[in-house]
Amino acid sequence: MSKDESGALARFGVTDREIEQALGRVKVSAVDYADLYFEYCQSESVSMEEGIVKRATKSIGQGVGVRATAGEKTGFAYSDELTAKDLNIAADTARYIANSAQGTAPVPVTHRPVPVRNLYPHDRATIEVATSDRVTLLNAIDAEARRYDPRIKNVMAAYNTEYKVMLVATSDGLMVGDIQPLSRLQVTCIAEENGNRQVGTFGGGGRIGLEYFQNDQRYLHFAREAAREAILNLSAVDAPAGVMPVVLGGGWPGILLHEAIGHGLEADFNRKKTSAFSNLLGKKVASEVCTIVDDGTLRFRRGSLNVDDEGTPTSRTVLIDKGILRGYITDKLNARLMGIPVTGNGRRESYQSVVLPRMTNTFMLAGESDPQDIIKSVKKGLYAVSFGGGQVDITNGKFVFSASEAYLIEDGKITRPVKGATLIGAGPDILKQVSMVGHDLKLDEGIGTCGKEGQSVPVGVGLPTIRIDEITVGGTKASS
Amino acid sequence: MTRMIGEQDYTNVAKDLLARASKQGATAADVMVADGETLSVQVRMGAVDRLTKAREKRLGLRVFFGQRSASASTSDFSRDSLGRFVEETCALAQAVVEDPVSGLPESGQLATDFPDLQIHDPTTLQTDEQIALALRAERAAFAADSRITNSEGGECDSSSGRIILANSHGFLGQYANSSFSLSVSPIASDAAGMQRDYWYGVNRSFAKLDSPEAIGQEATRRTVRKLGARKVATCRVPVIFDPEVAGSLLSHLCSALSGYALYKGASFLIGQLGRQIAPNFVTIYDDGRMPGGLGTRPFDGEGLPTRKQAVVERGRLTSYLLDTYSGKKLGLPSTGNAARSIGESPSAGPTNFYMVPGTTRPEDMLASVKQGLYVTDLIGFGINMVTGDYSRGASGFWIVNGELAYPVEEITIASNLKEMYSTIDTIGSDLVFRGRIASPTVKIAEMMVAGN
Numbered sequence: 001m002s003k004d005e006s007g008a009l010a011r012f013g014v015t016d017r018e019i020e021q022a023l024g025r026v027k028v029s030a031v032d033y034a035d036l037y038f039e040y041c042q043s044e045s046v047s048m049e050e051g052i053v054k055r056a057t058k059s060i061g062q063g064v065g066v067r068a069t070a071g072e073k074t075g076f077a078y079s080d081e082l083t084a085k086d087l088n089i090a091a092d093t094a095r096y097i098a099n100s101a102q103g104t105a106p107v108p109v110t111h112r113p114v115p116v117r118n119l120y121p122h123d124r125a126t127i128e129v130a131t132s133d134r135v136t137l138l139n140a141i142d143a144e145a146r147r148y149d150p151r152i153k154n155v156m157a158a159y160n161t162e163y164k165v166m167l168v169a170t171s172d173g174l175m176v177g178d179i180q181p182l183s184r185l186q187v188t189c190i191a192e193e194n195g196n197r198q199v200g201t202f203g204g205g206g207r208i209g210l211e212y213f214q215n216d217q218r219y220l221h222f223a224r225e226a227a228r229e230a231i232l233n234l235s236a237v238d239a240p241a242g243v244m245p246v247v248l249g250g251g252w253p254g255i256l257l258h259e260a261i262g263h264g265l266e267a268d269f270n271r272k273k274t275s276a277f278s279n280l281l282g283k284k285v286a287s288e289v290c291t292i293v294d295d296g297t298l299r300f301r302r303g304s305l306n307v308d309d310e311g312t313p314t315s316r317t318v319l320i321d322k323g324i325l326r327g328y329i330t331d332k333l334n335a336r337l338m339g340i341p342v343t344g345n346g347r348r349e350s351y352q353s354v355v356l357p358r359m360t361n362t363f364m365l366a367g368e369s370d371p372q373d374i375i376k377s378v379k380k381g382l383y384a385v386s387f388g389g390g391q392v393d394i395t396n397g398k399f400v401f402s403a404s405e406a407y408l409i410e411d412g413k414i415t416r417p418v419k420g421a422t423l424i425g426a427g428p429d430i431l432k433q434v435s436m437v438g439h440d441l442k443l444d445e446g447i448g449t450c451g452k453e454g455q456s457v458p459v460g461v462g463l464p465t466i467r468i469d470e471i472t473v474g475g476t477k478a479s480s
Numbered sequence: 481m482t483r484m485i486g487e488q489d490y491t492n493v494a495k496d497l498l499a500r501a502s503k504q505g506a507t508a509a510d511v512m513v514a515d516g517e518t519l520s521v522q523v524r525m526g527a528v529d530r531l532t533k534a535r536e537k538r539l540g541l542r543v544f545f546g547q548r549s550a551s552a553s554t555s556d557f558s559r560d561s562l563g564r565f566v567e568e569t570c571a572l573a574q575a576v577v578e579d580p581v582s583g584l585p586e587s588g589q590l591a592t593d594f595p596d597l598q599i600h601d602p603t604t605l606q607t608d609e610q611i612a613l614a615l616r617a618e619r620a621a622f623a624a625d626s627r628i629t630n631s632e633g634g635e636c637d638s639s640s641g642r643i644i645l646a647n648s649h650g651f652l653g654q655y656a657n658s659s660f661s662l663s664v665s666p667i668a669s670d671a672a673g674m675q676r677d678y679w680y681g682v683n684r685s686f687a688k689l690d691s692p693e694a695i696g697q698e699a700t701r702r703t704v705r706k707l708g709a710r711k712v713a714t715c716r717v718p719v720i721f722d723p724e725v726a727g728s729l730l731s732h733l734c735s736a737l738s739g740y741a742l743y744k745g746a747s748f749l750i751g752q753l754g755r756q757i758a759p760n761f762v763t764i765y766d767d768g769r770m771p772g773g774l775g776t777r778p779f780d781g782e783g784l785p786t787r788k789q790a791v792v793e794r795g796r797l798t799s800y801l802l803d804t805y806s807g808k809k810l811g812l813p814s815t816g817n818a819a820r821s822i823g824e825s826p827s828a829g830p831t832n833f834y835m836v837p838g839t840t841r842p843e844d845m846l847a848s849v850k851q852g853l854y855v856t857d858l859i860g861f862g863i864n865m866v867t868g869d870y871s872r873g874a875s876g877f878w879i880v881n882g883e884l885a886y887p888v889e890e891i892t893i894a895s896n897l898k899e900m901y902s903t904i905d906t907i908g909s910d911l912v913f914r915g916r917i918a919s920p921t922v923k924i925a926e927m928m929v930a931g932n
Contacts, residue, residue, distance in 0.1 A: 046576070049744060050744075052577045052578075052579060053576050053577050054549075054576060054577060054579040054582070055549075055550075055551075055576070055825060056550040056551075056572045056573070056575065056576045057550065057551045057552060057553075057572075057823060057824055057825070058550070058551075058552040058553075058568065058569065058572055058823075059552065059553045059554070059823050060552075060553070060554040060555070060556060060565070061538075061553075061554070061555045062555065062556060063536075063555065072524070072527065072529060073527070073528050073529060073530070073531075074529065074530040074531070075530075075531045076530065076531065076532045076533075077532070077533045077534060078532075078534045078536075079534070079535070079536075080536050080537060080538075080555040080556075093531075093533045094531075096531055096607060097528055097531055130575075131571075131572055131575035131576065132575055135575065135576065135577070153745060154744055154745050154746075156744065156746075188746075190744070190745045190746060190866060192745070197745060197750075197866050197867065198866060198867065199746065199864065199865075199866040199867075239871070239894075241714050241892075241894065241928050241929075241930035242714040242930055242931075242932075243714075243931075243932060272524070272630070272632070273630060274630060274632055274667055274674070274676065276673070276674070352534065352536070354530065354532065388861050388862070389860070389861035390860065390861070391859040391860045391861065391873070392859075393676070393857075393859060394676075395632075395667055395674045395675065395676035396673060396674060396675055396676070396706075396709075396889065397673075398859070398873065398875070398889055398890050399859075399873075400859050400860035400862070400872070400873035400892070401860065402860055402861055402862035402871065419864075419867075419869055420862060420864055420869055420871065421862070421871050421892075421894070422860050422862035422871040422872055422873060422892050422894070424860075424873045424890055424891065424892050424930075425890070426890060472711075472890065472891070472892065472930055472931060472932075473892075473930060474862070474871045474872070474873070474891075474892025474893070474894050474928075474930040475871065475894060475928070475930065476871070476894045476895060476896075476928045477928075478714065478715075478716070478928070
């Protein structure tokens with residue numbers, strides 16, 4: 001945290017005493033836990049299309065969310081005004097669930113101003129890049145993509161940054177702040193040949209600044225990758241339909257883990273016993289080659305946080321150890337109700353939303369197989385290396401995710417590219433189908449956004465090359 | 481709530497911002513201000529689970545310096561902050577490249593009539609009333625079938641808000657709206673596992689909201705019928721979309737007809753205006769002035785009057801969805817479909833968008849299928865808007881000899897949207913508005929179903 005914003009209180013114009021009084025007002029004896037979450041967030045976006053950088057937007061938001069939990073109940077109010085009066089109104093509203101008169105004794109809080117470790121030290125100037133620098137970057141991307149192949153007919157690119165300052169004060173007596181930068185560069189190319197139009201995309205980023213994209217001219221690599229995918233898809237054939245072996249490439253295909261098991265291991269669904277994974281703790285839910293973790297402590301990663309939105313330092317949680325389900329990811333409310341450890345996964349989109357247990361960076365640890373051998377092992381199947389979005393039904397465990405770059409495997413060799421197909425499976429079963437795990441663990445480029453109960457938070461995923469023996473591929477072509 | 485709406489006069493804030501932008505040298509500008517309040521109540525297993533209450537406000541400013549433009553938004557309305565905000569927005573505009581097509585709409589096009597469209601109901605619900613409604617809906621769901629063993633809860637939300645739009649042509653328009661919703665999501669279980677579904681009601685008028693009992697019972701009916709779902713073998717069959725999922729086919733159509741997708745070359749319907757894209761019994765309207773509609777508003781995100789227009793008439797594509805900018809890019813006038821998020825430049829989207837119902841009853845549509853799929857749920861994002869390629873996770877029921885034989889899950893349906901629209905086989909008679917986009921039951925002649 002940089003000096004001028006340490007504690008971040010000056011930014012919010014609220015005194016310690018006002019915070020302690022508001023906490024006291026809400027934390028009556030019937031309330032188990034309460035917190036105040038202050039947030040200032042400035043985001044900027046510059047975008048380019050048709051060769052010109054024509055749009056620039058900026059958004060500034062600040063406010064406070066006040067939350068009280070009592071048993072399983074949560075009371076929550078938020079305000080975009082930060083006066084003592086607004087704090088107290090919000091505190092009274094949040095306390096409504098406790099059915100109790102306001103508390104009078106302030107709750108003392110101790111500053112813990114600097115996170116013990118800073119996973120994303122930054123210079124504010126590199127986050128809030130001058131618009132002209134963004135323009136230069138986007139223009140170069142346009143030129144590079146068009147240079148890659150004349151069949152690239154349009155290039156759309158956007159450079160988005162977010163600079164978020166948060167401060168949480170809790171009835172545990174804790175006050176901790178963090179500055180959470182976030183940048184993302186996204187490139188989309190449209191290729192056209194004889195009336196056939198196809199799209200390719202590539203993006204990435206993290207809790208980093210402009211220099212990340214400038215290093216080794218990484219932004220040009222983004223342009224080439226988006227162009228390559230679009231050109232490749234010009235020659236794609238119809239995807240097969242039916243059950244077959246599928247090899248997933250490393251990195252972003254880890255979205256499989258996020259959808260198939262990650263959501264199902266969020267503590268709230270398991271406390272309510274609405275997850276297909278309820279009551280499976282200690283049971284075998286994957287093959288022995290699968291070990292899966294959620295890790296919020298990786299430096300500069302999109303899904304990483306110094307502390308979660310309840311002030312708990314993030315950690316590395318083993319979800320599945322050699323196929324056995326070991327743990328859930330928790331926030332304070334669900335950890336307390338279930339009597340299990342707090343893992344530092346309490347996250348919220350903004351001061352306007354309640355805390356939920358959410359993933360950070362979720363990935364499978366590297367195995368021992370050679371990725372080449374994994375592909376060679378498949379006689380007839382699909383090799384999928386890039387994906388669009390995915391979704392899961394927590395209760396019956398069915399999940400889908402859709403390939404944006406995939407190939408047929410024929411006799412152990414990667415052959416023709418195929419059009420996007422959706423893969424569908426059942427969370428508690430699919431990882432039992434994983435028979436080979438590569439030694440090539442790769443984390444994604446930093447593009448993931450996870451939605452839950454209408455709240456979006458940045459996340460990461462990762463995967464080595466893996467072989468899934470059987471999964472349903474939703475193409476249009478009946479297999480012969 | 482009504483008291484809150486009238487409490488602050490943000491029209492002066494809007495006018496002040498326009499004056500400040502002009503002083504900074506902006507040649508044109510527009511301002512949108514939104515404020516509102518919401519009360520959301522969630523109950524679960526007969527007890528309050530979560531209460532959320534908030535009041536919020538936000539304003540967005542778009543400035544033009546000749547043909548350079550930028551947009552910004554803030555929730556901080558203090559005088560000093562707004563001064564800095566206008567300066568920063570103006571600086572941002574001067575940093576981007578000139579775009580010859582940019583600009584406000586012509587002043588002669590702006591809305592001049594603001595009829596009462598019945599989109600604001602001043603009813604104020606107390607917290608305890610909302611709790612009671614949500615509890616009743618959940619209780620009705622449990623009472624309807626003993627196989628309902630758990631619940632993701634019931635929810636009752638109320639909100640009201642106001643939109644103000646002002647621009648440097650002297651346009652100043654405002655309207656208030658409200659929304660009341662009630663939903664419940666029961667979970668049924670049997671030896672094979674759990675299934676979840678939900679049902680809901682949403683209306684601008686509280687009096688017109690469905691009863692909690694009706695919502696709870698329908699949620700349970702939809703949930704228990706999924707128990708025992710299985711996979712089916714991969715095959716090509718007729719597919720019937722129930723009204724909820726048929727609406728998603730119209731959403732994709734809206735995305736493909738957005739002027740922005742079209743001029744960027746990112747739509748599978750490029751160049752189709754005036755062409756036949758569906759059979760001649762298909763007619764689709766966009767109606768921004770439907771009384772009480774969830775997509776109803778007197779003027780669009782640029783201040784142009786909304787209207788009712790045929791988008792597809794007897795199968796022929798008769799209109800795109802355009803705002804001023806995307807219209808100019810395509811050489812067409814705006815269709816009054818500017819959508820606007822505070823602080824963003826406009827985009828183009830639907831208002832109330834619906835397919836005109838046919839005359840066939842849904843049960844007769846089922847009866848027409850010997851072997852096929854009746855889809856009730858779709859998941860995933862397997863839609864390529866550039867090519868129209870479509871592949872999504874599905875669940876629903878297998879149709880055998882005209883009847884729903886058994887529930888199915890863990891399958892996908894795939895085709896191409898262009899082909900799906902052109903092979904619509906029958907449209908049901910059952911159109912009900914539950915959102916801005918509404919469809920009756922739709923039967924597609926054939927799609928690929930992938931399963932075992």
